[in-house]
Amino acid sequence: MADLEAEEIQLQPCEPGKLAAAELRTLFLFEKLTDEQLTWIADHGCTMHAPAGSLVLREGDPAEKFFILLSGTISLFRRVGQDDVQTSRTEQRGVYMGATQAYIRDDGVPRTYMASMRALDDTDFFVLSAADFGALMREWFPMAIHLLEGLYLGMRSTQAAIGERQRLTALGALSAGLMHELNNPAAAASRATGALRMRVAGMRHKLGMLAAGKVAADRLDALVELQEEVIEKAAKAPTLTAMQTADREDELGDWMADRNVTHAWDLAPVFAQGGLDTRCLDDIEAKVGSPELLDQAIHWIGYALETEQLMSDIEDATGRVSHLVTAAKQYSQLDRAAHQWIDVHTGLDSTLVMLSHKIGDGVTVVKDYDRDLPQVPAHPAELNQVWTNIIDNAVQAMSGAGTLTIRTTGADEHVVVSIGDTGPGVPEELRKRVFEPFFTTKPVGEGTGLGLDISYRIIVNGHGGDIQLESRPGDTRFLVRLPLTEPSSQ
Structure with a gap:
């Protein structure tokens, strides 16, 4: 907008007394006024000439004058981004622009021109000051002014009230949605924490049973080492399809059932989700060495797998909560x-x-x-x-x-x-x-x-x-x- 701001408004001086009351009556805006009213307007107004191409008024400048076109062609335009967008082009005699809201009582809001106007060829205007135009409107047409002010101020108040209510409604909807989204991972984390507590207690119990079974120290060390290998393998396990998972569960369940492992079909999904197969179970069996202790060893490693899976669930749930909080902060920009x-x-x-x-x-x-x-x-x-x-x-x-x-x-x-x-x-x-x-x-x-x-x-x-x-x-x-x-x- 630099070019428009730098451009000077250069018009010929306003010449009072150049338009007779009878000529004013030919303008549609004044055609119903009395002779006395037309004389008053003629005495308080003036004519102004704008050379072709001149800038008559600039958008955003104080609205100090009310213009009525007498002859010539004008263009009204507004600034949108870096472009001037023409909103109107006319040569109709009698059209008006400029301080069109001068009649509104002073509410502390500065009155500025809502658009810029350029004369496209040699143009003549009849001009009233904003103060005179506002005064005649309020004195001659009090009922119309009350209606216009009510319309203008009412729409502005209504827009402000509804806009505020809309923002509050949107905030409430967004808050409810955010709470709903936060509730899902929070509930998942809570459930996983409860299940994790039970699995850790079960692991301690099974470890006690293994120790009570008088497992040789070297075998118990080997079993602990195998547990770490199993957990590491589970962390790197590839994702299986639903069909592959079902087949793996059947294989693991059959292996455990053949060796009389209790709750074999409950443990099979845990081992399958951990990416383990029957070869891993064979390693466990070989390192335990005792068929009597195999059941406790399988359950102990199963608990270890479940705790890892539950901790992953908790990590995922809390990560989702953190992601939602971060998104909410970015959305609201409260810290920016x-x-x-x-x-x-x-x-x-x-x-x-x-x-x-x-x-x-x-x-x-x-x-x-x-x-x-x-x-x-x-x-x-x-x-x-x-x-x-x-x-x-x-x-x-x-x-x-x-x-x-x-x-x-x-x-x-x-x-x-x-x-x-x-x-x-x-x-x-x-x-x-x-x-x-x-x-x-x-x-x-x-x-x-x-x-x-x-x-x-x-x-x-x-x-x-x-x-x-x-x-x-x-x-x-x-x-x-x-x-x-x-x-x-x-």
């Missing part, structure tokens, strides 16, 4: 600076973890990331809110069944994040409205219509980027473009 250079993939992954309970098993998630993309300057917590809104909408559009595709690419000094779904799509007549506040296609009570409006403002206003919707049945994609450089407003 508000603005920083980030890898967008980190936020996307943490958002997927936080929404996993909503995504469910019926949705296949496909991640096509370009890991070589550079970092972008951003507010991570705000971006995570954008990802949450878009992904949540995509999952709802697919009714819990379909494919969610998240793709990252680079283009024209931007990082582009594409979030697509295989839902029914958005009809063409609705696509241009999806970013409007309070617009929603969801049933009453299921959507506020603010999610995508908030997302648009975060991306466009907060990050100097762009967000677009492309949709057809079976392929709907939101494309979020984030600049690789700091926006000028930062």
